[in-house]
Amino acid sequence: MPCGQQESGGAAPGRYVVGVDVGSTVVKCHVYDRAAAVRGSSCRKVESLYPRPGWVELDPEVLWSQFVGVIKEAVQAAGLHMRQIAGLGISTQRATFITWHKRTGKPFHNFISWQDLRSAELVNSWNKSLLLKVIHVIFTVLHFLTGNDRYLAPSFLTFSTQQTSMKLSWVFKNIHEAEEAARKNNCCFGTVDTWLLYRLTKGSVYATDYSNASATGVFEPFTKCWNPTLCNLLSIPMSIYPPVKDTSFNFGSADPEIFGVPVPIMAVVADQQSAMFGECCFHPGDVKLTMGTGGFWNVNTGEHLCASRRGLYPLIGWKIGEEVVYLTEGCMSDIGTAIRWAQDINLFTNVDETEKMARSIVDSQGVCFVPGFQISVNDPYLCASFMGLKPSTTRNHLVRAILESVAFRNKQLYDIIVKKVRLPLQTIRADGGVSNNSFVMQMTSDLINKKIEKPANADMSSLGAAFLAGLASGFWTDKEQLKKLRRIESVFEPQKDSEEYKPALDIWLQAMKRSLHW
Numbered sequence: 001m002p003c004g005q006q007e008s009g010g011a012a013p014g015r016y017v018v019g020v021d022v023g024s025t026v027v028k029c030h031v032y033d034r035a036a037a038v039r040g041s042s043c044r045k046v047e048s049l050y051p052r053p054g055w056v057e058l059d060p061e062v063l064w065s066q067f068v069g070v071i072k073e074a075v076q077a078a079g080l081h082m083r084q085i086a087g088l089g090i091s092t093q094r095a096t097f098i099t100w101h102k103r104t105g106k107p108f109h110n111f112i113s114w115q116d117l118r119s120a121e122l123v124n125s126w127n128k129s130l131l132l133k134v135i136h137v138i139f140t141v142l143h144f145l146t147g148n149d150r151y152l153a154p155s156f157l158t159f160s161t162q163q164t165s166m167k168l169s170w171v172f173k174n175i176h177e178a179e180e181a182a183r184k185n186n187c188c189f190g191t192v193d194t195w196l197l198y199r200l201t202k203g204s205v206y207a208t209d210y211s212n213a214s215a216t217g218v219f220e221p222f223t224k225c226w227n228p229t230l231c232n233l234l235s236i237p238m239s240i241y242p243p244v245k246d247t248s249f250n251f252g253s254a255d256p257e258i259f260g261v262p263v264p265i266m267a268v269v270a271d272q273q274s275a276m277f278g279e280c281c282f283h284p285g286d287v288k289l290t291m292g293t294g295g296f297w298n299v300n301t302g303e304h305l306c307a308s309r310r311g312l313y314p315l316i317g318w319k320i321g322e323e324v325v326y327l328t329e330g331c332m333s334d335i336g337t338a339i340r341w342a343q344d345i346n347l348f349t350n351v352d353e354t355e356k357m358a359r360s361i362v363d364s365q366g367v368c369f370v371p372g373f374q375i376s377v378n379d380p381y382l383c384a385s386f387m388g389l390k391p392s393t394t395r396n397h398l399v400r401a402i403l404e405s406v407a408f409r410n411k412q413l414y415d416i417i418v419k420k421v422r423l424p425l426q427t428i429r430a431d432g433g434v435s436n437n438s439f440v441m442q443m444t445s446d447l448i449n450k451k452i453e454k455p456a457n458a459d460m461s462s463l464g465a466a467f468l469a470g471l472a473s474g475f476w477t478d479k480e481q482l483k484k485l486r487r488i489e490s491v492f493e494p495q496k497d498s499e500e501y502k503p504a505l506d507i508w509l510q511a512m513k514r515s516l517h518w
Helices: 060-077 120-127 130-146 149-155 164-174 176-183 192-200 210-214 228-233 271-278 336-344 353-359 395-420 438-448 460-473 479-483 498-514
Strands: 003-006 016-022 026-032 038-045 085-092 097-101 187-191 265-270 287-291 295-302 313-320 323-332 368-370 385-387 428-431 452-455 488-492
Touching: 016 060, 016 271, 016 460, 026 060, 026 460, 038 060, 060 192, 085 192, 085 271, 085 460, 097 164, 097 176, 097 192, 120 130, 120 164, 130 149, 164 176, 176 187, 187 192, 192 265, 210 265, 210 313, 265 271, 265 460, 271 287, 271 295, 271 313, 271 323, 271 460, 287 395, 295 313, 295 395, 313 460, 323 395, 336 395, 353 395, 353 438, 368 395, 368 498, 385 498, 395 438, 395 498, 438 452, 438 488, 438 498, 460 479
Parallel strands: 016 085, 085 265, 287 428, 428 452
Antiparallel strands: 003 038, 016 026, 026 038, 097 187, 287 295, 295 323, 313 323, 368 385, 452 488
């Protein structure tokens, strides 16, 4: 049953923008007015498919139906007509991709999710290969001789199961139809945004934007081009990639048959970059922490592209006209996933209970939770586990251990960012479903000894997409106007010395080590 709602005040005449967030767990749509207030909403659960152990897929037709459905429902819930929509902004999960036949439009396979592990053996093999070691040495020497940071990223190059590159290589090795079509220049590659654009325009628009392209691991952020060297290395044909456009840009209009009128498509953007834009992290040193299905720390590095360092990687945040904003990102899996799993096995009934459960005890009694349901950038074989269980362990201890693991990993990534990113960091702005948990937020603030702001609206990806669409359509004039629309719900300031957490953190780090290479 779709969840639609109408905000009080009815549908005043005027124009509105729509922001859609096609995430890993839900597809959400919000209709915004000029004050960035939500006038109508709708959401549907994303149904992942698990055809084999470790494989995670999405049915493209089901996703398309959900996408169109939530837009129609949200506009209806707002009491509006589609002709009142000034622009549509689309935020999507990153690195989930599909390939299809250029002439027929028929997919060769389902969407392969960023969470998918089918390339784990390939990743492991490449990361241990002599060839990769040679590449490291060559680019380390080039970086030493030239001082050019462009050569720094390849000197650290490691593959991960999250990246598109290895899974795309897997497609051309294992799906004959895709390989044959690629040889004849009849194969199209697209992340979720590209596929939705293609479907919305009945095949007339084939494109992606810089934020989505840079998150695939196949796009070179320094040159702003698809990476021919990497593609040659992995035997991926260069002919399959879409043109790359600005993030806030008139991509054309949806075919009138879909919504009844030709709705302008004014922005496509990757979800984490969209959340960054929604949080108004427009200046170098601005930091965004998203805690949803996964966890993501993003730092605005302005015009400077920080080369990939261990645990961090560079992204294009957005491109608007001549402006290109770069980000540095660190990520962690299994944030919302772990909490949802705990709910599925009845550790609690409602997610709102978890904060109270965690605070009902003084500590986790030495119980540690190691997340590892999906993927680890450094170790695809990391196993999820509880350690330190005792006869006296209760549900409250287990729940607290899960929440503590989120805060501990936030601390780990923050420390890496402070060490590697040579920028003074400004106030941290948090979003995502887990940011509603004040236990996690307060513990994170204590551990990193920084203030964290939480916005009134936690759905920053859809707001960011709407902001970008609004700028492209003239609905809003500039980023200064957007800053004035920000609403902060709460601010978490350090209340405990981080040293008080050291014994628990040390035990957790020990548990993490024991779960590696399972």
